[in-house]
Amino acid sequence: MVGSAVLLLGLVPVVLCQAEFAPPTVNISLDVDPEVRWMPLLEVFDVDYLKKAAAEVIDxxxxxxxxxxxxxxxxxxxxYVPQPYAGEIRGMASYMGGSLSDVIILNFAYEITAFCTSIVAQDKNGHVYHGRNLDYPHPVLRNLTVNIIFLKNGEVAYRGTSFAGYVGLWTGQSPNKFTVSGDQRGYNSNILFQLAGEGDFQDAVIRLSKIPIITGVYYIVGGVRAGEGAVITRDRVGPADIWPLDPVNGGWYRVETNFDHWLPPPSWDHRREAANKALNATGQDNINMDTLYQASVDQSTPITVYTTTMSAAAPERYNTLVRPQVITLCLKCICLHSQFLS
Known part of the structure; x- marks a missing residue:
């Protein structure tokens, strides 16, 4: 028997991918004291891991x-922080065993590095769908992503997707009323459902357009009836622009990333172009929750943490999947062994 080995030298790119997965879900009761409200997080997250991951994000x-x-x-x-969020932050610091300042900084850290894409679209039958990618340059956040169901008097008040340790929502829905996501336009500090209120789509658009905020942001809102979809471009004191769906004139979808929609994006950012291409290829006749998810995936980036699809008129179909982490390795050599029988 004769053995031989072949050594191939050079740089060979190898891409390793995890599979996408659904994040855990926790129920948060709005009827309990704010300082103990978030304790259910400890049922699905290890405290030591939370502290380590939070330190990584902060540092x-x-x-x-x-x-x-x-x-x-x-x-x-x-x-500086309105109630009940001040109490919630105090509670998190207490049962996570961290300092109050670190929990506050963690909430700021989650906000200042966010990049997002949101899509609101309407099919031929007037059904409105809402999709979003949330991008962060912190791989550890894939393991901190959590779906949250907020309960009031035992009923679902709203639900959304967030990160463990963050008291706000960037993505969520009020069942049978509206969906909403926030995209960064500079630094943000926004608790979406505090701002949106508890009314319907029109109420949410009015409130999100007018309430004073710390700095600019994009609010993307979807409703339950035909035509109920809009991108609100916000300045600190009011709306810079409201861009509604206009399906009669071909505007059956709206795409918002992190730049004003009436201006061209930077040459290095192709997310808007990719989303428009994917949606135009899908067509209004074929848009639904599944094809919207695929269109969102088509313009995702290597730092996309999760993708959510939702529809206020079908709240039970709310769906978030954590996107795979892509790791590229360059191998200097690959040894191929072969054996020959003689």
């Missing part, structure tokens, strides 16, 4: 001097 995002700058906020939390 890779927030400069050390910010830790000192946030001290006045810690000393007068209720002055």
């Amino acid at each position: 890779s995002t927030v400069p050390k001097w910010v830790h000192h700058a946030v001290e006045p906020v810690v000393m007068a939390l209720e002055k």
Whole structure:
């Protein structure tokens, strides 16, 4: 028997992918005290892992001097952070075993590095669908993604997708009323459902357009009836633009990334172009929850953490999948062994 080995030298790209997966779901009761409201997180997340992951996000995002700058906020939390969120932050710091300042900084860190794509679309029958990608340059967030069902008097008040340790929502729906997502337009500090209120689509659009906020943001809102979809481009004090669906004139979908829709995006950002191409290829006749998900995936990036599809008129179909992490390796050599019988 004679053995031989062949050594191939060179750089060979190898792509390793995880499979997409559904995040865990927790129920959060709005009827309990804010300081214990988020304790159900501990049923699905290990405390030590949460602390380690939070430290990783903070250290890779927030400069050390910010830790000192946030001290006045810690000393007068209720002055800077409205209730019930101040109580929720205090509670998280308590049962996660971390400092109050770190939990506050973690919430800031989640906001200042977000990149997003949101799509609202209407099919030929007037059904409105809403999709979104949330992009972050922190791979660890894939393991912190969580679906949250908020209960009021035992009923579902709203639901959404967030990250463990964050008290707000960037993505969510009020069943049979509206869906909403927020896309970064500069630095954001927004609790979507506090801002949107508890009314219907029109109420949500009016409130999200007018309420004063810290800085600019894009709100993407979908409703339950034909024509109920819009992108709201916000300045601090009011709307810079409201871009509604216009299916009669061909505007059956709207795509928003992180740049004003009436201006061309930067040359290095192709998400809008990719989304438009995917949606035009799908066509209004074929748009639904499944094809919207595929269109969202088609313009996802290597830092896309999760993709959500939802429809306020079909709240039970709310769906979030954590996107695969893609790792590219360059191998300097591959040894191929072959044996020959003699």
